Amino acid sequence: MSATIPESARGPIEDLRERVAALHGELVRYGLVVWTAGNVSARVPGHDLMVIKPSGVSYDDLTPASIVVCDLHGELVEGELSPSSDTAAHAYVYRHRPDVGGVVHTHSTYASAWAAVGESIPCALTAMADEFGGEIPLGPFARIGDDSIGRGIVETLAGHRSTAVIMKNHGVFTIGRDAKAAVKSAVMCEDVARSTHIARQLGPLVPIAEDDVDALHDRYQNVYGQGGQQR
Amino acid sequence: MSATIPESARGPIEDLRERVAALHGELVRYGLVVWTAGNVSARVPGHDLMVIKPSGVSYDDLTPASIVVCDLHGELVEGELSPSSDTAAHAYVYRHRPDVGGVVHTHSTYASAWAAVGESIPCALTAMADEFGGEIPLGPFARIGDDSIGRGIVETLAGHRSTAVIMKNHGVFTIGRDAKAAVKSAVMCEDVARSTHIARQLGPLVPIAEDDVDALHDRYQNVYGQGGQQR
Amino acid sequence: MSATIPESARGPIEDLRERVAALHGELVRYGLVVWTAGNVSARVPGHDLMVIKPSGVSYDDLTPASIVVCDLHGELVEGELSPSSDTAAHAYVYRHRPDVGGVVHTHSTYASAWAAVGESIPCALTAMADEFGGEIPLGPFARIGDDSIGRGIVETLAGHRSTAVIMKNHGVFTIGRDAKAAVKSAVMCEDVARSTHIARQLGPLVPIAEDDVDALHDRYQNVYGQGGQQR
C-alpha cells in the first residue's frame, strides 16, 4: 500500500502521527471521551491524505505507530489497523473544506445532551461568542456508513461561523486549521455546552446582542493570543 | 478447599485473577465506584468456577492474590477472604447464561438515579444504539440474600439486546463474553445514563427510529474495532 | 500544655495523628472538600482527648505533626497550631456519644445542596439502606461559636440509625466507631446525596419499603465485609 505515499509526505506524516496520537490525550484529559469513543484526524498538507485514529483502540494503547494513513475517500493507505469507523465523515470534510486541516469527533456528555433533544446551543456567554461567533448549530440525524454524516457536517457549518456542529442524536464534530485547533474547539464546545445547559436549569438564558457577538468574535480571532500562533 | 480445583484450571485462574484485579481499576478510573461498592467477576472457561472480588476490600488493596474463587453457586472454593456479598447474583447469571464470561455490578451515579425512579433508559443516542441495541431495561426490586437478584437480571435481559440492566432502587449489572466486555458495558451504561439524563433536563428526548437502532447495532457489533478483538 | 497528656496516651496519639492526617487525603480524593473546608477528628480511646485538623491549613501541608490534640471541651492540649474552628462541635459529640470514635465534617456539594433547601435525604437506594438504615436526617440551623452545632448533631442522630446528619444551611457531619468509619460515612453520604438528587430531577423517587430497609441494613451491618474489620 505504501507505494501510494510520495516520499515528500513521509516526514510530515511521521510528525502528524505523533501530534495526533498526543492530541487524543487531550480528549481524555478534558473528559470528552470514555473507552474508545472519540477520534482526531489531520490532513497531510499538500497531499490527498489524512492520518486518523485506528478503530476501537484504547487511548492508553495509542502510539504514533498505531495511527493510520488514509486517502481522502477514507481508504486505508498505510497502517496495520483498521481506521476509525468515522473515517468517511472526516474524509468528506477534508474533500469539501480545503481550509480545514484537522477534524475531531466526540460524544462528550453535554454536547451529546443537546444532540439528544435536537437543539442547537444558544449563545449566552462571551466565551462562546469569542470561539464560535454565535450559536453552535444542530446538524441532521445521519446513519453511519455513507457520506450522510460528512455532508451533514459540511452543509450545517456552511451557514455559521462555528467550528463545531452538534449532530442530532449523535455527538459533536469540530474542525480547525489544524488538529490542535479542532481539539481546542471540541474542548470549548463541551465547556460552553455544559455552562449553557446548567444556566438553563436556573431560568431563561440572557442572549448576547448580535453586534456584541460580532465584536467579541472579531477581537478574539484577530487579537487574542501571541500573534495567532499560540491561540 | 483447593482440592476441588482441577489442575487444568490453575493457569487460567491465575490469569483471570490478574485481569479481574486490574479491571477493578477501570471502575475507579471511570468514576463508577466509591469506597468498596462495585465488583467484577469472570467465569473460569470450561469449569463450574468463577473468580470475584472479596467483600469490603478497598480497590487500593486489591491484588490478584486477594481475588477469590467460587463455584457457580457462590460457595467459596479458594481464597482467604469472604467473597463479595453480590456473589450469588453473579453465580446465578453464569449458571443460566452459558454465553456470559464476565459480570460487573456497580452503583454508578446516573444509572442509580434511573434505578431510584424505576425507569429504563430510553435510546436517544447513537452510542447507545451501537452498544446496547436499544433501551437499557429496568429489572425488579429484589432483596439481597437469595436468587432474586440473579433471576431479575437474567429474566430482564432475556427480552433485550442490552448487556446492561438497571435494578430498581439498586444499581446496574452488566454482562459480557468476558470480564473486560462487561466492564466496557458498565462504563458505556453510565456514560449514556448520564448524557440521556442531562438531555432530559433540556426537554423531551428525540427517539431514534427502530430501524436506525437496528442498523447501528448491527454495524457496531460486526464492523467496529479490529476484527472484534480490540472492541 | 503537654503535662496533661498521660504517658499511656503518647503511643495512641502518635498513631492517631498519622491516621487522621492520612484520612484527610480521602476527603480530597473523593472530592468532598475544597481549599481547607473539611475536617476529621478521632477520640483517643480511654482518655478525655481527641486529635483534630488545625484551622485553615491546606490538605497538601497537613502532616501528622500538624494535627493537634484537644480535650473533650475543645481546648488545645498539644500542638503548635490553632485547632479547627469546628472543634467544639466534634468535642460535644465525643462527650455525649461514648460509642463514637471518629467525627467528620464537610461541605460536600450534594449534601450541602440538601442543606440549603432544608430537606432530609429520602431513602430510595439500597446502598443508602445498607449504610444509613433509612433517611439521612436534617439537623437545625446553628451558629458556630457555642454548643449549638454539637447539640444539633447529637439530638438529630438520636432518633435515627444514620451515621450522617445534614445541618441546615451548612453541610454534613458524620460519626463512626473510629475516624475511618466516619470518613466512609461522609463518602457514602455524598454519594447517595448525589444519586438521589439526580434521580429527583427525573421524577418522583420510588421509596423502599420499611421492612426491606430494615433487612438490608441488618445484613450490611452484620454480614458484609471481612468479619467487620475491613468494612
Place this chain on the structure above:
Amino acid sequence: MSATIPESARGPIEDLRERVAALHGELVRYGLVVWTAGNVSARVPGHDLMVIKPSGVSYDDLTPASIVVCDLHGELVEGELSPSSDTAAHAYVYRHRPDVGGVVHTHSTYASAWAAVGESIPCALTAMADEFGGEIPLGPFARIGDDSIGRGIVETLAGHRSTAVIMKNHGVFTIGRDAKAAVKSAVMCEDVARSTHIARQLGPLVPIAEDDVDALHDRYQNVYGQGGQQR
C-alpha cells in the same frame, strides 16, 4: 522597556512571577479553567506595576519567566509575550482599589451559568456567609477592549462585602489582599455557585437571616485560621 522597572522592584517581581505561575496550577486543580481561559495577576507592592499571565499560553507551558510585567494601565513593561487580553480589567481594579493585591478571572462552569441568566448568587450556605459575607453580586455586561469591565467590577463590588463578582454573560472576577487570596475566592465562588445551583433544583432555597450572615462573616474573617496568615 525594563528601564522603567526600579531596582528595588526586581526581587519582589521575581518572587511574584513564581507565585503567580504556581497559582494558575490551582485554577487547573480545582477545575476552574479549560485550555487557556483564566488568569491570575498580582500587584507589585509599592510600585505601579503588576504581573499577569501572557495571552493564550497553556497552563502546562506557563513558567515564571513567561509571566509578564505591566504597568497599572495594562501596558507591557517587561516580558517576551503579549499580556492576557483581560489585563486592562485587572489594571483598572488595581488603580481604583489600593487595598487589592491580587485579581483572578475565570469562566468557571457554575459561576458562568449564573452569569448566563443574569442572576446574583443568593446566600443560603454558611460557607458563603463566611467567605463572601452575603450574596455574590451580578455586574453588568461589558465588552472587552476598554475600561467597561474594570469599572463594572469595581462599581459592583463597592456595594458588597463579597470579593467575587459575576459579570453578566461572561464569568467571574475575584479580588484579594494578595493573589493567593483572590485564587481562594475564585475556588470558593465556584464551590458555592455549584452547591447553590444544585440546591435550587431541589426547591426554594432557605435564606440565612441577615444577622446570622453578619456574625458568620465577622467570625470567619477575624477568628478562622492561624492568626490570619494561613487562611
